[in-house]
Every structure is written in C-alpha cells, then in structure tokens.
Amino acid sequence: xxxxxxxxxxxxxxLLLIALFALAGSQGRPALAAPLIADLSNHLIAITTxxxxxxxxxxxATDGPGDIIVTVRGPxxxxxxxxxxxxxxxxxxxxxxxxxxxxxxxxxxSSRPVEELLTPELLQRxxxxxxxLALIRPEAKPTKVEEFxxxxxxxxxxxxxxxPTLGKVSFLGNQLFRTELRFPSNVPIGSYLVEVMLIxxxxxxxxxxxxxxxxxxxxxxxIFQFAHTQxxxxxxxxxxAALLLGWFAYLIFRKI
Amino acid sequence: xxxxxPIAEMSLDIFLLLALGTGxxxxxxxxxxxxGFLLTPLLILIGVPPAVAVATQANQVVASxxxxxxxxxxxxxxxxxxxxxxxxxxxxxSTAGVALFGLLRRLGQIDLVIGLLYVVLLGLIGALMMIxxxxxxxxxxxxxxxxxxxxxxxxxxxxxxxxxxxxSRLYISALLPLVVGFFVGIVSALMGVGGAFILVxxxxxxxxxxxxxxxxxxxxxxxxxxxxxxxxxxxxxQTVDVVLALVxxxxxxxxxxxxxxxxxxxxxxQIRVLLAALVLVVGAVLAWExxxxxxSIYSIALVGEPR
Numbered sequence: 008x009x010x011x012x013x014x015x016x017x018x019x020x021x022l023l024l025i026a027l028f029a030l031a032g033s034q035g036r037p038a039l040a041a042p043l044i045a046d047l048s049n050h051l052i053a054i055t056t057x058x059x060x061x062x063x064x065x066x067x068a069t070d071g072p073g074d075i076i077v078t079v080r081g082p083x084x085x086x087x088x089x090x091x092x093x094x095x096x097x098x099x100x101x102x103x104x105x106x107x108x109x110x111x112x113x114x115x116x117s118s119r120p121v122e123e124l125l126t127p128e129l130l131q132r133x134x135x136x137x138x139x140l141a142l143i144r145p146e147a148k149p150t151k152v153e154e155f156x157x158x159x160x161x162x163x164x165x166x167x168x169x170x171p172t173l174g175k176v177s178f179l180g181n182q183l184f185r186t187e188l189r190f191p192s193n194v195p196i197g198s199y200l201v202e203v204m205l206i207x208x209x210x211x212x213x214x215x216x217x218x219x220x221x222x223x224x225x226x227x228x229x230i231f232q233f234a235h236t237q238x239x240x241x242x243x244x245x246x247x248a249a250l251l252l253g254w255f256a257y258l259i260f261r262k263i
Numbered sequence: 264x265x266x267x268x269p270i271a272e273m274s275l276d277i278f279l280l281l282a283l284g285t286g287x288x289x290x291x292x293x294x295x296x297x298x299g300f301l302l303t304p305l306l307i308l309i310g311v312p313p314a315v316a317v318a319t320q321a322n323q324v325v326a327s328x329x330x331x332x333x334x335x336x337x338x339x340x341x342x343x344x345x346x347x348x349x350x351x352x353x354x355x356x357s358t359a360g361v362a363l364f365g366l367l368r369r370l371g372q373i374d375l376v377i378g379l380l381y382v383v384l385l386g387l388i389g390a391l392m393m394i395x396x397x398x399x400x401x402x403x404x405x406x407x408x409x410x411x412x413x414x415x416x417x418x419x420x421x422x423x424x425x426x427x428x429x430x431s432r433l434y435i436s437a438l439l440p441l442v443v444g445f446f447v448g449i450v451s452a453l454m455g456v457g458g459a460f461i462l463v464x465x466x467x468x469x470x471x472x473x474x475x476x477x478x479x480x481x482x483x484x485x486x487x488x489x490x491x492x493x494x495x496x497x498x499x500x501q502t503v504d505v506v507l508a509l510v511x512x513x514x515x516x517x518x519x520x521x522x523x524x525x526x527x528x529x530x531x532x533q534i535r536v537l538l539a540a541l542v543l544v545v546g547a548v549l550a551w552e553x554x555x556x557x558x559s560i561y562s563i564a565l566v567g568e569p570r
Binding site for chain 2: 085086087088089091092097098099100105111155158161162163165226228230234238239241242243244245246248249250252253254256257260261
C-alpha cells in the first residue's frame with residue numbers, strides 16, 4: 008500500500024482540479040488568493056512488510072511566472088559520527104563528534120539550479136542544499152568538525168537518505184508545477200516537513216510548508232512499539248514464549 | 264520468501280534463517296554444544312546488526328535449553344544443587360554483562376568487542392577441539408590407554424565455604440561454582456551464547472564433576488542465565504527480535520533432534536575434526552572482518568529519539 012500502487016487517479020484528479028483553477032483565473036483576474044498553493048498526492052506513507060520505497064507527487068500553482076524550490080526534511084535527531092583507526096592491526100572506532108538537529112532524510116528539487124535563484128545567504132537561511140543544513144556543530148577544531156560534517160553527509164548519501172542530485176520541478180505552462188519526491192525503502196519513520204518556495208527575481212516571494220507522516224503499520228510495527236514502550240513486558244513475553252516452545256519441542260520429539 | 268524482522272528493521276529470507284537454525288541445531292545435537300557460538304556470528308555475517316543477533320540468540324538459547332534439559336531430567340542427570348549455586352554466580356555475571364553491553368554500545372565499541380571475543384574464543388576452542396580429536400584418532404590407532412583418576416585434587420578445592428553436592432559426588436568450596444557461573448554469565452550476555460562451550464570444560468576440569476551430570480546441569484543453569492539476559496537486553500537495549508528468535512528456534516529444535524539421532528551412527532572423533540575446522544573457519548572470517556580495511560572509515564549512529 009504505497010504511493011506507487013495508486014498514484015495515477017490521485018495525480019490526474021489533482022492536476023485536473025488545479026488546471027481548472029488556473030484556467031478560471033486566466034480568464035479574469037488572478038483567481039489564486041495566495042501567490043503559491045501546493046499539496047502532496049499523499050500525506051501518509053505506510054511502511055508495511057513488503058515496503059520497497061515510494062514516490063509522492065507534489066503539485067501546485069503560482070500566481071504568475073517564477074521558480075520553485077522544494078525541500079523535504081525528515082525528523083531531526085542528534086547523530087554521532089565515528090571514525091575508525093587502525094590500532095594494532097584492528098580497525099577500531101576512535102574519534103567521534105556529535106551533531107545536533109540533523110534531518111534523518113533530506114532532498115531538494117527545483118525548477119532551475121538553486122544557485123541561479125537565490126543568493127548564498129538566502130540559500131543558507133532557507134536551508135536549501137545539504138551544505139546549508141543548520142546543524143548544531145560540536146565544539147572541536149573547525150577543520151575536524153568540517154571533516155566529520157562532510158563524512159556525515161557522505162554516509163547519509165550512501166544510505167540513500169540524502170540525495171546529492173537536485174530533483175526536477177517541472178512547469179506546465181507558467182503557473183502549474185509538479186515534482187516527484189522519491190522515498191527509498193529504508194526511509195526513517197516520523198514527521199516530515201515539505202517546504203515549497205516561490206522565487207521571483209532572486210527574492211523569496213512566498214513559502215508554504217506541508218507535513219508528511221511516514222509510519223510503520225501492521226504486526227511488525229506493533230512488535231516494535233511493544234518492545235520500545237513496554238520493554239519489561241516484552242522481555243517477559245519473549246522468555247515465556249521460548250519456555251513454551253522448548254517444552255513443546257520436547258513433548259513432540261519424545262513421542263517420535 | 265522475505266520476512267520482516269521488526270527489531271532488526273530489515274528483511275531476510277525465511278528459508279535461509281530456517282536452514283541456518285536447522286544446520287546449527289543439527290551440529291548442536293551431534294556435539295552437545297549449544298550452537299549459539301556458531302549461529303550468532305553467522306547471523307552477523309548475513310547482515311543482522313551484532314547487537315540484535317546477540318540479544319536474540321539469548322532468547323533462542325532459552326528454548327533450546329528447555330527442550331534439552333527436560334530430556335536429561337527424565338534420565339536423572341541434573342544436579343540441581345550445583346545448578347543453583349552456578350545460577351547465583353550466573354545471575355550476577357549476566358546482569359553485569361548486560362550493563363557492560365549497554366555501556367560498550369553507547370561508546371560505539373560493542374561490535375568490536377563482540378567480534379574480538381568471538382575471534383579469540385572460536386580460535387581457542389577450535390584449536391583445542393582439533394588437537395583433542397586428532398589426538399584421540401591417533402591414540403585409537405596406537406591403542407595406548409592411560410589410566411585416569413576420577414578427578415584431580417588441586418589447590419582450588421581447598422577454599423573455604425565447603426558444600427556437599429551429592430549428585431556430583433563432590434565436597435568443594437561454593438566459591439568455585441559461584442565464580443565459574445559469574446564469568447559464564449558475563450560471556451553469555453556479551454556474546455549471546457549459552458556459554459556451554461566454556462561451562463562444560465570448566466565443570467569437568469575445574470569443578471571435577473562427573474561427565475554424566477555435566478551436560479544436564481549446564482543446560483539447567485543456562486536456561487535461567489539466558490532468560491535473565493533476554494529480559495535485561497529487552498529492558499535496557501530493546502534488541503531482542505522475537506520474530507527472528509522464533510524462526511531460529513523452530514529450525515534449531517528440529518535440527519538438534521535429527522543431529523542427536525545421526526551422531527550415534529558416525530565415527531565421532533572424525534566428525535569432531537570437521538566441527539573444529541568449521542569453528543576455525545568462522546573464527547578466521549570474523550578475524551578478517553576486523554583487520555580488513557573497511558569500505559568507509561566513518562560510520563554514523565543516531566543518538567536518542569527523534570525530536
């Protein structure tokens with residue numbers, strides 16, 4: 008049950024609605040009250056036993072020409088970055104630095120390369136691009152912090168949770184836009200924020216934030232929940248189950 | 264067919280897991296070892312996070328020990344008094360072991376410690392088994408039989424707090440089984456094994472127990488130590504995966520029953536050579552993982568819950 012299974016009806020209906028909206032607007036005065044309206048085809052991604060990643064469609068309309076930047080940020084956590092060193096022939100984790108407010112997932116899509124749209128200061132303020140993420144940096148030598156920060160981004164990219172390439176936002180005409188947001192199978196659960204920005208002449212004209220929830224469902228989710236919220240009861244159940252299973256095995260095989 | 268393991272947060276082939284459980288259970292039925300010392304590293308090799316493999320294995324050990332001890336109990340081969348004394352040491356040891364496990368995990372060194380312990384112990388046990396089994400093959404060829412005492416008296420047996428263990432026909436200091444139980448408890452918590460492969464030699468050579476009651480008694484105490492480890496790992500580290508444990512146990516008990524029936528029909532010392540070779544190979548693979556240059560020298564770990 009993912010976006011991949013049934014995106015088409017959603018997508019068509021949504022696009023049609025927006026198209027109608029825009030058409031109505033183009034005949035008289037601008038129909039859009041806000042300069043920017045955007046939404047997702049799906050606000051809840053359910054991770055089930057067979058989850059293999061999914062696409063979510065982001066679509067919207069602007070009140071005139073301009074460019075769009077979309078950022079997706081997963082739940083924020085503290086992350087330790089560890090570096091292995093060879094000690095007496097064995098690879099051992101030695102140095103470690105902890106960064107704060109690290110998005111567990113991060114992706115950017117835009118209609119043109121972001122450097123052409125906004126000044127470096129604005130990119131940084133809006134946290135557009137991996138290197139502009141507002142991480143809380145640990146206190147250490149700046150060169151070391153920078154080295155570990157680069158490593159953090161690289162590992163996240165290897166895990167497929169940060170995307171080094173820019174996603175494509177495409178315009179239909181000059182008011183309707185859409186983009187596919189790709190979520191891999193190992194996407195972390197939690198509350199995501201999808202931020203859409205309308206840029207015109209190097210200025211941020213309007214921005215809108217849409218929430219997206221990714222959660223586990225089914226038996227696996229319940230077991231995980233049980234283990235983490237009532238860990239004592241979980242442990243007791245695990246032991247009891249093992250005792251019973253062992254006893255049954257004895258009874259069955261004694262007869263054979 | 265893939266099965267999603269909710270605590271390990273990954274999918275694995277259910278038939279691969281069943282085959283692993285059956286294969287290791289088969290060996291354990293043949294050789295009377297728990298099999299955990301082979302299964303845990305195999306799980307790590309197929310990608311299960313070491314912390315989950317270790318904690319889950321403890322849960323699986325509970326089930327396999329129960330089915331084993333019931334059989335020994337029926338044949339009256341369990342020294343409960345000795346078992347309880349070992350158990351007290353085992354409880355303290357395993358509690359300390361799980362705390363140590365959590366500490367090492369926070370320090371980011373748990374994978375290294377598990378890896379090192381396995382390499383050292385697999386290497387040692389593999390080598391000892393190899394020497395012992397090759398020796399017995401040679402002895403059989405040469406027909407040299409050395410007379411042996413029931414058990415040797417060494418200085419350890421002169422310690423205070425003496426206790427009588429009727430079933431084991433022993434009168435020794437209670438400190439000995441307490442200390443032995445303590446160390447096996449620590450190893451059990453850190454490595455996710457029952458510890459039979461350490462406990463059994465210790466009971467024979469340090470405590471001087473008769474071989475008849477050793478296996479049943481060691482299984483008896485391992486049930487409780489492994490149950491304690493499972494409980495503590497669940498509470499402190501949330502790393503026990505019941506789905507994984509269930510699949511492995513089903514394979515394991517079936518394999519153990521087949522193994523114990525097959526072993527009667529095969530030349531034991533030659534098979535011990537093969538097992539020794541297998542143990543050494545697993546140890547060597549794990550040793551290679553420790554010394555080979557990793558693909559990336561950086562790794563990341565989440566700290567605390569998402570905000």
